[in-house]
Amino acid sequence: MKAIVLMKQTPDTAQLSASMDGLKLMAEGGPRIVNPWDEYAIETGLALAEDHGGEAVLLTMGKPESTEAIKTGLAMGCKGATLLTDDAFENSDSLATARILTAAIRQQGDYDIILAGKSAIDGDTAQTAVQVAALLGIPYLGYVAKIEAVDFDAKTITVVRAIDSGRETVTSSLPAVVSVLKEIGEPRYPSFMGIRKAAKAKIPEMGLADLGLSADEVGAAGSNVQWTQVTLPPAQETQLELIEGEPEEAAKILVQKLLAEKVI
Amino acid sequence: MANIWTLVEHRDGAADSISWETLAMARKLADKSGGSVTAVVLGDGVSELAQTAFHYGADSALVVDDPALKDYRLETYGAALAELASARTPDILLMGASDKGREISPFVAAKLGVGLASDALDMDLDGDSLIVTRPVLVGNLIAKITFSDAKPQMASLRRRVFPALEPDTARSGDVETVSVTLPETKTAVTGFEVAEGEVSLNDASIIVSGGRGVGGPEGFPTVKALADVLGGALGASRAAVDAGWIPYSHQVGQTGKTVQPDLYIACGISGAIQHLAGMKTSKVIVAINKDPEAPIFKYAKYGIVGDLFKYVPALTEEFKKELGK
Ligand SMILES: Cc1cc2nc3c(=O)[nH]c(=O)nc-3n(C[C@H](O)[C@H](O)[C@H](O)COP(=O)(O)OP(=O)(O)OC[C@H]3O[C@@H](n4cnc5c(N)ncnc54)[C@H](O)[C@@H]3O)c2cc1C
Ligand SMILES: Nc1ncnc2c1ncn2[C@@H]1O[C@H](COP(=O)(O)O)[C@@H](O)[C@H]1O
Numbered sequence: 001m002k003a004i005v006l007m008k009q010t011p012d013t014a015q016l017s018a019s020m021d022g023l024k025l026m027a028e029g030g031p032r033i034v035n036p037w038d039e040y041a042i043e044t045g046l047a048l049a050e051d052h053g054g055e056a057v058l059l060t061m062g063k064p065e066s067t068e069a070i071k072t073g074l075a076m077g078c079k080g081a082t083l084l085t086d087d088a089f090e091n092s093d094s095l096a097t098a099r100i101l102t103a104a105i106r107q108q109g110d111y112d113i114i115l116a117g118k119s120a121i122d123g124d125t126a127q128t129a130v131q132v133a134a135l136l137g138i139p140y141l142g143y144v145a146k147i148e149a150v151d152f153d154a155k156t157i158t159v160v161r162a163i164d165s166g167r168e169t170v171t172s173s174l175p176a177v178v179s180v181l182k183e184i185g186e187p188r189y190p191s192f193m194g195i196r197k198a199a200k201a202k203i204p205e206m207g208l209a210d211l212g213l214s215a216d217e218v219g220a221a222g223s224n225v226q227w228t229q230v231t232l233p234p235a236q237e238t239q240l241e242l243i244e245g246e247p248e249e250a251a252k253i254l255v256q257k258l259l260a261e262k263v264i
Numbered sequence: 265m266a267n268i269w270t271l272v273e274h275r276d277g278a279a280d281s282i283s284w285e286t287l288a289m290a291r292k293l294a295d296k297s298g299g300s301v302t303a304v305v306l307g308d309g310v311s312e313l314a315q316t317a318f319h320y321g322a323d324s325a326l327v328v329d330d331p332a333l334k335d336y337r338l339e340t341y342g343a344a345l346a347e348l349a350s351a352r353t354p355d356i357l358l359m360g361a362s363d364k365g366r367e368i369s370p371f372v373a374a375k376l377g378v379g380l381a382s383d384a385l386d387m388d389l390d391g392d393s394l395i396v397t398r399p400v401l402v403g404n405l406i407a408k409i410t411f412s413d414a415k416p417q418m419a420s421l422r423r424r425v426f427p428a429l430e431p432d433t434a435r436s437g438d439v440e441t442v443s444v445t446l447p448e449t450k451t452a453v454t455g456f457e458v459a460e461g462e463v464s465l466n467d468a469s470i471i472v473s474g475g476r477g478v479g480g481p482e483g484f485p486t487v488k489a490l491a492d493v494l495g496g497a498l499g500a501s502r503a504a505v506d507a508g509w510i511p512y513s514h515q516v517g518q519t520g521k522t523v524q525p526d527l528y529i530a531c532g533i534s535g536a537i538q539h540l541a542g543m544k545t546s547k548v549i550v551a552i553n554k555d556p557e558a559p560i561f562k563y564a565k566y567g568i569v570g571d572l573f574k575y576v577p578a579l580t581e582e583f584k585k586e587l588g589k
Contacts, residue, residue: 013518017537022405026401121401125370126366127373127380128370130370131370135374139338139339142366143363162513164363165458166456169456172451182512182519183512224412224417225410227407228409236562238565241566243567243568247570248582255579258527258550259586261548263548
């Protein structure tokens with residue numbers, strides 16, 4: 001069994017504070033991390049490899065410093081990784097990113113499943129993994145809370161999707177792109193041995209030419225959307241009104257205020 | 265003159281309210297540019313949804329009625345919409361940022377090779393070109409997205425940020441029924457379990473949430489009683505979820521759900537930046553917390569400094585009386 005885990009390195013939003021706003025964090029915000037949602041994808045790949053034999057490998061498109069996050073994934077137990085990096089990839093939108101990832105996946109030989117996170121916490125688009133599936137022409141299973149059954153010989157998988165209206169069970173052929181939710185299971189911590197091994201790992205890189213892509217398919221040139229302006233959210237102009245008094249009295253006042261707000 | 269399409273979303277023929285919010289947004293854009301709005305209805309036995317779409321502001325409707333579209337599946341719905349959009353090239357193609365819309369839209373955008381902005385908070389036009397405002401970095405930044413000339417320009421609209429129009433039953437329009445070639449499917453829906461007895465956080469116009477201040481699983485019924493009397497959904501902070509007091513599906517915040525109800529009542533929640541990321545754009549926020557310095561009060565319109573176990577039951581009782589329950 002071979003699982004390819006799509007993993008992105010992102011800023012660490014746990015560092016947001018009064019003195020570190022979103023703009024600062026994006027520009028200079030200290031150490032980058034494995035996109036938190038992708039940790040669940042890594043965990044899923046490792047659990048499948050344990051249960052069925054085989055391996056999970058990482059595929060990342062990003063700047064050269066993404067090797068840091070890749071090493072975390074290797075330390076967790078992934079058996080290999082490829083970093084897709086090139087100046088030409090900068091400012092790729094989700095579809096250009098999907099093109100780059102797809103070109104690399106096509107060069108990886110046989111694979112059984114592609115795993116992805118729910119979204120990347122920087123761009124927050126939740127588009128890339130669907131687009132990889134669309135470009136590869138294989139099924140996409142989103143919002144996966146549980147893998148109910150998988151048979152890599154018969155090439156089938158049954159998953160539970162946690163969607164707005166309830167829980168849907170879907171059976172699909174493999175290979176497929178599976179995007180997992182937090183419910184799939186808590187990600188393991190990197191092991192001590194894993195960290196030591198990952199520290200020494202040499203991570204293969206591929207660029208535009210290696211992937212057989214042309215410059216106008218990727219980066220800003222190959223993208224159909226641009227972020228033309230990024231700002232902090234408008235300051236909330238709420239004036240707090242404290243409701244005082246004993247519970248019964250305060251409840252009466254607050255209920256009247258809320259009824260007057262017409263929010264009930 | 266932007267020619268705008270919107271997808272009408274439904275489950276077994278029951279429309280999802282996000283469809284009408286998206287239609288209202290499309291109407292706003294079309295009116296600004298002197299253009300038109302076409303509602304796209306995909307499903308099995310769902311053609312009457314086209315009439316409802318006219319009441320909510322559509323000028324015309326495109327209907328694909330096909331037994332193969334009975335169950336929603338990305339591969340069939342995505343292929344149907346991609347085929348229609350590729351044959352007729354609307355200028356703009358919109359849908360709701362629901363669970364379905366957030367997977368159909370990137371699928372179609374990939375098949376057509378066009379741009380997409382998901383989870384829009386607002387949309388506008390520059391000439392006939394779409395501009396989308398959307399949150400990035402889990403709501404800690406707002407980005408303005410512009411598009412290349414590739415058509416259609418696509419976006420999905422977040423729930424509850426733009427009101428639907430009042431339905432006007434006198435409105436009507438032309439319905440065109442078309443057929444499309446659907447692909448052989450590789451997926452099958454084999455089971456469905458409705459989220460029962462609970463108001464979903466996604467749709468809720470009122471949410472009452474509990475945090476670490478609730479003290480344990482035995483504290484949550486107090487919070488839930490208030491949610492129930494208001495017909496609202498029950499939310500929670502990550503601290504309460506991580507402690508195992510309440511399932512993850514209730515978590516609001518950066519690593520939980522992003523919600524935007526009319527009323528959000530936070531009980532025993534401090535207001536950490538990651539919790540705020542999921543709820544701070546709620547219309548009216550009420551905070552009940554015994555610590556007057558809790559950051560949540562900076563975002564609240566109304567606050568009570570005190571013990572939630574005294575004040576929450578009092579509120580529940582008072583609402584019962586006022587709402588005649
Ligand atoms: C990467 C990352 C992602 C995260 N994602 C999320 C997320 O999605 N959602 C989320 O909520 N958090 C998230 N967190 C956690 C977040 O930082 C906070 O730790 C969490 O929100 C705190 O929950 P709380 O407010 O319930 O608890 P606390 O911060 O402990 O606050 C409890 C509050 O209850 C009050 N209180 C206690 N007893 C009573 C009483 N009897 N009556 C009234 N008030 C009382 C206290 O005064 C206090 O203000 C995330 C953190 C990280 C690092
Ligand atoms: N640059 C990238 N490299 C590898 N995987 C990515 C990249 N961007 C997105 N993904 C995958 O696609 C998912 C959705 O990302 P996004 O569309 O950016 O929100 C992520 O959780 C990852 O699994």
